[in-house]
Each structure stands twice: as structure tokens, then as C-alpha cells.
Amino acid sequence: MATNDKNLELTELDFLNIKESLKTYLKSQEVFKDYDFEGSGLSILLDVLSYNTHYMGFYANMVANEMFLDSAVMRDSVVSLSKHLGYTPTSKKSAFSTINVKYNTTYESGTYLPAFTTFTATGPDGTNYTFFNKTPVLIEEDTNQDNLGNGIAPNVSIYEGLRRTVSFVYDSSVSNKMFRIPDVNVDTEHLVINVQTSTSDRSGFFDTWSKGTNFTDYKSTDKVWFLQESKDNFFEVYFGDGIVGQELADGNVITLTYVSSAGSNANNIGKNESTANRAFSISGNAYVETIDFSSGGSDPEDIKNIKYFAPRTFQAQDRAVTAIDYETLVAKEYADVETINVYGGEEESPPQYGKVFISIKPESGKYLNESAKRNIINDIVKSKNLVSIIPEVIDPEYLYLLLDTEVLYNPNKTLLSPQAVAILTEANIKSYIDTNLEKFEQDMVFSRLLEKIDETEDSILGNQTTIRIQKWLYPTLGASTGYTINFKNPIFHPHDGHMPVITSTNFKHLDLNGKMQTAFAEDDGRGFIRLLYFEKGTKKILNSNVGAVNYKKGKITLSSSFVPVSIDDGSEVIRFTAVPDDQDVLATNNLILTYDELDSDSIKVSITTKALRKERYDNISTSLAIGLDRYQVPTGADSTIIDRSQSSSFYSGDGSVSNSDSGQGGTGVVDGTVQDPPIIPPDEEGTSIPPSPPGGAGGDSDGGGSDGGGSDGGSFSGGGGY
């Protein structure tokens, strides 16, 4: 026999590589020479062997994968592994709502709305859903005019789902003493378990059996049951063994009363309710008024979530101490969470020690309703957090980004039209925001955005993008109350007396003579917010001081003299837009960066072709000598030098060159009739007034070199850009 110097490669798992290894091995012998020809009998034998080896290798690999939580892909494996960490995946959750039940009959004292009264409603998907209340509610006398003297069951908490019951007889001889709930749609939160002695003896049925969560807490006589997820998404219940928790006796009848839920489908019922179109209905002589629309409904926890939360829940040890404990706890127990951020009160401005702020953006909308907030605090957090810490659920604040992009592209490198490139770019920017922002603590890194824009299409050579930030104020119209608008990002303010960088949308406001004006707010460059209006195309001051702005903190404080009467566009919102100091916008605390999908101007993309750019350069008569970055405005009234890097209008396709201030400040060019407000030192930090620069307050000498408008005092038109 020939000596076999070749060893079989055992590390190969791929079929062809295994076969190749065997062929290599066979080269060491001379009896069978045809192993290299596919038609040979030996090759067929090698196929069988390689296939078997490959199959076993793959199988072993999959088995190994399923043994670890990180790599398991089958739900049953993930669920089983999470059991080792004491974790039970969340079932479907019923949506809940808060309502008033108003009776059309005269109030009678001592009457109750019975528990488990059913309410019906049609969901957003057109399906009918059933809700019920878990506890009886005392009917009171209604004091509202629309139902005066009649009965009202106020603030009734109702839950979506159909109540069902299933019973089992306990048999100790069965090895697997698990009782499966025969419904994958079960909401285990509403599971109620009763145990009676036998089918003929009902004693013990009304004893309270509670859900066990911690094995160390129970004695042998405690009436507890435990829950776990079994195969195929079903849940099962089991009882104590006589050491931890009371053991059942043969013949005991176990009755499981559970709720079969529709999960997230039943959210948002009652959101658009009106008096003419009530969302919920009840049988009998009564009607239902929605206080909080339905929310909190969710589908069973998916594999990704289980993998994420199981180790973290184990880490939290069923206590809320650190911020991540709160996040884990709330996100696990309250499933209608798209993104959550928890931070201590010491991070707030001003600090609020002893508080923990939980900010949640729900999947079903922008804000949580009040009953959901109460539920989170009372049912989820309070029993597990530190005694002296006060948890508070706060709404997220949205900071809207306004992006203005000018894309330079080479038409020779693509078949797409400029419009198509613009559309693609806009879609890409939106995709970037959707993917990378719109969550807590997701900052907008400007360079990443620019890179993303450049990557849109091969023909894009570069882009110039300016960014502004916008906060929405929901004022109480006609009310004299103060407001705070916090951008939580520094606002551009190179020096006092700089041109306005904050502006608002229009609203109606009374002037000092009591005449209604269409006004807008604007900063004066010195730390104050003033109201302006246009008269015959000229800006006039309506009120020179309705608040202060702290540029460093990005905070506007509006005083009680800011009293909008109505809003021009019929909405409830006044939008305050500012130029950020840093192009990287930070999402701190409860701030979420996003854009307004309904505002077509929120993301503006214009296209400049290379040819156009060249043409623009060709028209420049004198500036090429000093480089392409700076050129003299060919048609301007004055001889302002505009720095390309600071002018948003340099590449505009129409060939015009406008003052960059209108792009940044958003106020447009006006004549010099607006007088500066009196300079009063603001009391907030960061707005102290440095000595006025020579040449007047409006003479901005930075960036432009020489400012031709330096002598025009407070005029808006002299600006040389930032």
C-alpha cells in the first residue's frame, strides 16, 4: 500500500470543498484512478460521502447556533434560552382607553356601572372591537350642562379584548403539569386563575391566586401560579410544588379566564371623536364620551426584542435603579414604545434633583395620552424604583430640521434630468433622517448628511447645504401667559447687534393702539424677541420686547405681553425657526430630531449643473485673480464681497445673487425704517452685550472683509453675511 501522506481536511464544511479534500486524499493511492472524472462510480460515491458530511456539518452548526441567545434564530430556542434568565416574553397587549359613560336617565345614587360591561367600537382598520371595564364604577350626577342631572360613570378604564374561559382537571400522575392557554392572542396581563376543589366541590373557587414573579418570595402555602411561553407562541401556566408555592391536589379544577386581544390593531380608537360621531358605544340608554383614545395595544414580543431585553431584564434584577433599568422595564411592560429615553432630573435645566424623567415616543402617534402616562408610573415603575425618586413621564419634544441643499452635478455623468436628481436627493435626505434620526439621543452629524447627499448619484459632484432648526409653539390663543421655547442647541450669534437669526410664522396680534395686525416674532440681535409687522412693504415694530432669547442655551422665553389672538394659516402652531450655531444638531434629553413631512419647504433641493457653474464663473470679471472662492457681485448695488463659503445663494440656478441674510435669517431684505429697540441688558446669561463694533451695530465686518453697509447703522440691508 502506498504511504498516505495526505490528511483529510476536517475544517471544510462546504460540499465542493469536502469533495475536493477527498479527491486529494485519493491521490495518494493508485487502485482507483478515476475519482477526478464526474461520471465515474467513485465520483458518485464521493458525492454521497461529501453530501452526508456537509449535511452533518450544517446540522451541527445550526444546533450550535440555537444553543446561544445571540445566534438563535428559532423563536422556540430564543424563548427557551430566555427562561434561563428568568425572562417571560410579553404576550399581546390589549389597547386601553379612558371614557365617561353618560346616561340619558336621571341620576340615582348608589348605582354602579357593572364590571365587564362591554363597549364596542370600530377600529381604524374598519373592524369592530370589544372593550370592557375590569372594575365597577360608581355612577355620579353629571354637572355638565350637556347632561345636567343625569348619571355619569366618570373616568372608566376600558380594555380591548374578548374574555374567554378554559378549565383543566389536575392530575398529579402526569409528568408535564403545564396548562396551556389555547389562544395565541392571549393578553396575559388580564389572566385570572381560580382553583376549586373538584368538579363537584366548588369550595376554594373564590380564593385569590396571584401571579408569581420571584421564587424566593413564596412559601409552601402561598397560592401562586407561574407563567411561561411554550412552543408555537402559546403560553402555559404552572403551579407550585409544595415547597415554592402551594401544590395542587388530584381532581382540582383550574379555571383560566383570559382575554383574547387584537393587539395594536385596536389602537387610536376615539382619536378623531366628535360629539356627532362617538367612537365607543354601549347598549342601553347611555352614550360614551372618550377622554383618552385607545393606546397601548401591542403584538407579542418578537425575537429581536426578546434577545435584547432578556439579558437586560436579568441585569436590572426586576428593579429600576439606573436609567437603562427604567428603559428596559418600561419598554418591556409597555409595548407601544418606538423610542424611549430616561434621564435624571440633574440633567435638566434648571436641575430637578430627585426626579427621573421618562420620555417616550409611542409607535401609535407623537405623544402618549394621560392615562398611558399614569399607567406607566403607577403600574410599571412605582413598585420597582427607589423610594425617594419621583418618576415622571414627559412628552418628547420635536425639533424640526429645515434643510436647504444646493447640489452641484455633472449632467454628462448621468441620464437623469436635474429634476430627477433633485427628487432622488430629497428622498435620500429623508431616508437619512428616517433611518438615523427620529429617535432619542440620535444627533444629526452634518458631515454625515453631506456625505449621504453626495452618495445619492454618481453625477453629484458636491453640495452646499444650510440647516435651520424649528420648534413649534402651541399657544393658548388670546391668553396672556408666558411661553418657553427651548431649542436645546446654541443659536448662531457671533456678536451683539448681529442681524436676526430667529423668526416665526405669522399670527394675529393686537398692536399698542388695539389694532389687529398680522405679526411675526424675530430676535433683535441683542437678546430680545420683538414683534414686527409689514405696512406697505415696510417692517414696523409692533412690540420691541415680548421676551428674551438665550443664544448659548438656545432658549426663548416669551413674556405675558406675547398674546397671539389667532394664527394665520388656521393651524394651532406658531413655528419658530432659528439658525443653529453648530451645524451638528444635538438631540439631548427628551429632544427628537425630525422633519415636517407635510411642509414641502422643510427639505429644499436645488440643482446646479457644472455648465451653469462655469458660466457663472465666466461672468465674473474681476474676481478670478483672487481665487474662485471669492468674487465680486457683478450686478449688486454696492460692492460687497461675498464669501462663497458663507453665501447660500452662490450657486443658485437663476443666476441672481442675493444677500445671504435672507436665506439664513428668513426675514427678507427690508429697508432701513426699522429702528433698533432700546438696548436693555437681558437678565439671562449668554446675552450680555459687548461693546458695539465700530461703524454701527449693523456693520458686520466678519466674513466679508469690508462691509459697504457699515455706515447704515441699524439697517438690515448692510449685512455681509455671517
Added chain:
Amino acid sequence: MASQFARFLHILHFRQINRHMRDKKYKFSDLDLSFTRNPITGDVPLKTNYEAVKRSIRNLVMTNKYERPFQPGLFGGITDQLFELAGPFAVIETKDRIKEVIQDFEPRAIVEDVRVAIISDTHQMVATIIFRLENDDRIETLNLALERLR
């Protein structure tokens, strides 16, 4: 599995070694998949030279699509033709397939001709493959009779 196969080859090798040493003129040698036992030596028989190539061609031609794991392109697909209309098209298709599979996977054989005849009385298709080995003038003929079993 791999070690069992190695042991199998090892034993086989020992049994064949004397015969192999006696006659080293085999250019090609293959395992006979019929696994019939040599009544005298008890060995698994070898197929050698022309016989080995013939058996290889036969294996290739009779292989159906996807029969060999991870090698979807390796098939003769002749049995498929038994379910086609027995006419000239089936004959041409069969010829082409036979030529193609030999050309692709049996570099040792040079096909001189392929003749296919349909014998409708017995529901048979008979393929005659005339080939020679490379660097060899000897012409060999392989007859394959295909018959429907059901």
C-alpha cells in the same frame, strides 16, 4: 463517516494490491457500482480502461437533473425523453443531450457518433454511442436501451 470510508478504501486497497502490482497497464480504473463480489477473491471488482469510461458515460447519460447534489448542471436527462412524443424531435434532443454531457464531463471520450432509434413496438429508445479514447484509435460502442417502467 470520513474515517469509515478511509478504512473501506484501505481494506479494498490491500485486497487489490497484488493484482494491481501484477498488471500496471491500467490507465483508468474505477469502482464497479454493481458491487458484485468476485467469487474467488471476494473483492469488489474494478472497471478498467475502456470499460471504466463506458461505465462513466453510462452514468452521465442516465443521470437526471438535480440527482447529483450541488451540481445542477451535471445530467444527461435522457429518461425525461421517454415521456416526450416519440418522434424526430425527441431523437434529435436525445442525441444533443448525450453529446453535450459527454463533452462537458467526460474529457477522456471523443464521441464519433450518436445514433438514436425509437422502437415503438416495445416502447423503447435505443441509443448507440460510438466513441474512442483520446490518443487511441480503437472505436468503442456503447448501447443504451431506455424503457419505460410504468
